[in-house]
Amino acid sequence: MGVWVLVGVAGAVGLAAGAQQLVGFGFALMAMPLLSVLVGPQDAVALAAIASLAGGTSMAWRLRHLAARPVLRRLVAGAALGLPLGVLALGHVPDAPLRIAVALAVLAMVAILAVGWRMREERPRTELAAGFVSGVMGTAIGISGPPVVLVLQAARMEQHRFRATTVTFFVVCDLATLPLLLGTGVVGLERWPAAVVAVPAALVGNRACEGLAHRVRTEQFRPLVLALLVLAAGVALASAV
Template sequence: MDLNAITSTLEGFGLWNLLLAAGTVGLAGLVRGFSGFGAAMISIPLLSLLFGPQVALATLTTMEMPAQLQLLRLSRREADWKQAAPMALGGIAALPLGTWILVSIDQELLRKAISVIVLLLVAVLASGYRHTMTRRLGRDIAIGSVAGFLNGSTGLGGPPIIFYLLSGPYAPAAVRANITAFFQIGFVFVVASYVWFGVLTPERMLLGALMAPFYMTGIWGGGKLFHLASERTFRRIAYILLSVIGAGTLFG
């Protein structure tokens, strides 16, 4: 794209929309850096309202490209790869079906369905429930498959992984690292799937590249905040965060 084409593309998005999007992705990055999840659940509803669902997913995917490098050290050092890798493989297998849903079915219906799932998840977590399921390869793959399908269709693949890990006997650092590792393993396949189905285009990637510095700055700030919070504080913040996001997405 030449300079004129870039200028024309950005003007098409609208200045106020770009400013609002920058604030949104900065907050999404802050939450992502602190908790390891939540970026999509914050950014996708508003970005979808501003630019449409497919543009929102393409923007978030483009922003994640440098973010994956920024978070690589965390996942490599702290993740439990014996659990994260099978979940990611399940997610990769289910991803194409989810992406087909994205380009074929009304996005508003999908987003509202995910909002209901998020709110139900918060209710279960806030109740104090902790599952006692033993770790099994088939269970890890199944959870990852559900997450991969949701990731491809709405960009909101976090809830199944969040429920599986946050309600179990895992330390916050391990939860954050495993969620990060899950998305890192499957990220290349997400990009490939979105390119194949026409979701990821040069114009949409340009918007994502413009938003990436705000997103990465937020991730950096969130990582600093994480080490200041106790386990109880971490869980409470996660519950409040998901409640607000779920309700906002459902009624937004």
């Protein structure tokens, strides 16, 4: 693995970790398009899970008292059913379609957030369904956030409670994703030296934006994050076609 690939991995992960601190989501949305170009979609899912776990665990622990636990339990229950199905898709779909799927998922989420669309209601069964879809997407294309974000927005969840609930959900899913990827043989160890770079990059990006996240409102950074997501999706689409 070349030096510039490692530099790219570190940059993508650090940027994604900072975005997650500032707006409460966006790590996979930002990291996956870029990582899929650098190391391929299959390895990108594993790297994103490792980096997200490294950057998110401490954040989830610090915010644990704010997490909406009943909602979190329903999301996790749904994800437990969806994660294995996503692994099957990841192991059987070629690289180019996966990159396109990653880019389209990111662009769809950007469009939803940009127009301010919200679901009309929030129910326990909706949370279960969102967790299931999130689990499938998380292991298939490395992006598990959109269904969860939409459901929590429907609940009009307060900003910091939202951040605590989403990051805790992602950490739990990452802990389940890595054994599934390794146990099924979908991902090998060839490119995992990049994890040595990804982990500290996630920690640095997380730490660098932590204080800022408490001093400003999410809305101040959302336009910048959305613009960066569009750019990342464009890079993934260009590499696929």
